[in-house]
Amino acid sequence: MLACMLDTPSALRALSGGYTLVNFSSVGHTASQLKPQRPNSLMKLFSFKSLRVLTLLIVLATVAIYTKGQRLSSQGWYQPLPVSLFPINADDSIETTEYIAALNTKVYAEVGDFMERESKKYKIVTSTPTQISLGPVVHSQPPPPPSTDSNALFIMLWSLRLRWWAYLNTPDDLSNKRRVRIFVLYQQGKEGVPLAHSLGLQKGLIGIVHAFARTEQNAQNNIVITHELLHTVGATDKYADDGLPRFPEGYAEPHRNPRFPQRRAEIMAGRIPISATQWKMPASLRHMVVGPETAQEIKWIASTKY
C-alpha cells in the first residue's frame, strides 16, 4: 500500500527533487531539460491528508509486523503459552458479580489438562502447552462484532478496534508478544436463548467468550474457552453450516466402524455426531480430542497441507 501512495505523479515529482522528469529514452533529451516545478506540488505532498494516510500506513505496517511475531512465537510450543482469562460482568447483575467473585484458577483446570493430554499424542517439545491464569475483572465491554455479511474493510477496521480496546483494557502490564488474552463475558442468560457467538482471533491473540455465570455451566464454558483459545493459535472450525461436524476432519474417530455413533467430539467441531444427521453436545472436555488437522494448523505436527 505504501508503494501505491508513492506511485502518484506528485510523489514522483518530489522524489525527483522538485522537477518533472522528462522521458529521456523516447525523445533523447538531456538532464538540462529538466523543467523547474512549482513549489506548490511539494506542499501538496505534505498536505494534512497525505500525512494522515502515511500515518495510517505506518500504523498498519507496525501492526502487521507485530502480528507476525505473535503468530510465530505462539506456535512454537517450546515452552508453555501464557493464557490470561479476564472476566467481565456482561449483564451487571448481582448474581454475575457474585459468580465472578467466587472464580479461581481451579475452575479452568480442565482447559490446561485437556491441552496437556492432547498435546502428548503429538509429542510437542513442552509437556505443558498452556499456562492458564485468571486475571482481574475488566470493567468495559468489547466492541460488538460485525455482522456476517460485512465487507472485508469493515471487518478489518473492527479487528483493529478490538485490538485497540484490548490494549486499553488489559488490566496488567505483562507482555502480549506471546500471550493469549481471553475476555470472558459472564452473564445469566435466558432459558432457551443461546448466548452471542464467541470468537478467537489469531491476529492479536485475543478471544472473546460469552459464558453463563452459573457453576453448573463451568464445563460447557471451558469447552468454549478452549475452542476460542485454539482459534487464536491458528485452528479453524470443523463444522458445516448446519452445525454437523465435517467428515473426516471434524470427527474424533473418523475410522471407527461402524462410523456412528461417535463417542467423542473434535474440539473445533464441538459436537459428537451420533448419526449422519444428528449430533449431541459433549458433557465436558474429557469427551473431546484435538484431531490431526487441528494439530497441523496449530503446529503441533508438521504441516502436510498448509
Ligand SMILES: [Zn+2]
Ligand atoms: Zn469456532
